Amino acid sequence: MSKHHASGRRRAGAPVPIARPRDAQRLERRRRATRVRSDLSLTGMSQKVAIAAAASGLVLTIALPTTAASIPAGETAAATGEAVAAAETTVAPRDITVPDAALVDFSRTALQSTFDADAKLTEIMTAAGSAAVPAAARGSLSAPLDDLIMTSPFGYRVSPITGMGGELHSGQDFSSSCGTEVLSAAAGTVTFAGWHPYGGGNRVVIDHGNGLESTYNHLSLSSVKEGQKVDRGEAVAQSGSTGASTGCHLHFEVMVDGQTVDPMGWL
Template identity: 60%
Template sequence: MSKHAASGRRRASAPVTPARQRNSTSSGRRRAETKTISVGGAAQKVAITAATSGLILTAALPTTAAAGDPAVQSEPVVATSTPVQADPNANVGFARAGLSSAFDPDAKLASVTVAAGSTVVPAAAKGTLSTPLDVALIETSGFGHRVSPITGEAGEMHNGQDFAATCGTAVNAAASGTVVFAGWHPYGGGNRVVIDHGNGVETTYNHLSSAAVTVGTEIKRGHLVGASGTTGASTGCHLHFEVVVNGEVVDPRDWL
């Protein structure tokens, strides 16, 4: 074959794939997808930058769909409310709950004396007896040994608690019970009233100017017993108040 013949042939070349035309819109979308912002302050800055550069900005919204699923789009949730109507003839009322105390001092008095008798500790007995005077209690001579205001001798045993009270001041029962004595006390108590509260507990009210109860009378806590005075072995108007448990005098202050 001649040189001319050989040169007249063209060498076969590989097929050329035509260059794919770039779509400015597609490019813009891809670029926009890389600019997804979900943060409030940063989103505003990126939105301004994207607007000036001709980019399309998409904002990411919260969704319950799987992350990265382009087929699922979140939709805005619209809150709806249904009006509630009541029967215009319905009777609606409001009642304020009342508060009450179940504390019963007479029941407590009975419980502590039944359980412990004369060995009741002050912490358990405290508050089981009410004060015998309506006026403020002013203690003058307390329970225990003292110098006798009558004879001046030391070591006298004072069996109760004295409270200052002008003559004629109302004296009340320290607890519910039965009057077992109302009369003259020959051992210095003057006009005296004794109330039995049960379970071995008694209270006595001494030096009264007058008594308002008689033996056998059933009385309630706070009932008028008499009026304070200065009868018997007394140096002035006052109330001598005693608490007796199973025949033994105890300090009244542990029970009031």
């Protein structure tokens, strides 16, 4: 081996490599690769930091860019109001606590109605007339005395005057002391006030319309006259024992189309 070859010098006949010109596109690709590796490096570092923070109980807040559109200044109030209204509609109902001293009143307004007994009576008589039955007529007439003490009822009986049976007692007797006020059973017009020749003694007859009449018999005196208008419950006479009577009482009759009926079906 020659000295020239041992010293590392090239042989005189070895070709010398020719340097290639730099490629601009290759350089750009290398720079991009360098940036990607840098980004990956930062991402990996952030993940490591997040894992370490979670392990140590820390909370990291990362601000990220948003693509949401911003609200113009002039529409901010309207948008805020809509958001508040939407929030209010979704709020769950809550119990209301009232102090012990507070007055809470849940009373309802009272419903009031006025019953017109005379209008009811007119309705019954207009619809049924002489065919009116106690089930429909009961309560349509008022009591002719403040206290009703029934004695002899309506129907056939033995006459207390003659002692003979088979007599039709045409009304309802009520025991009362002489001079007790007798009251009109309903509003109407007095059609008779005087002496009854067939045993009724002093008698008052009141026409209530539509074929309905009431009579009051054996009176000690009457305080009304024929043609006079009277109201329901108005005093028209005083009880007595005139006519075919054995003592102070009121003989009360109800007539429909001129025929006597049981008064207790109307009281």
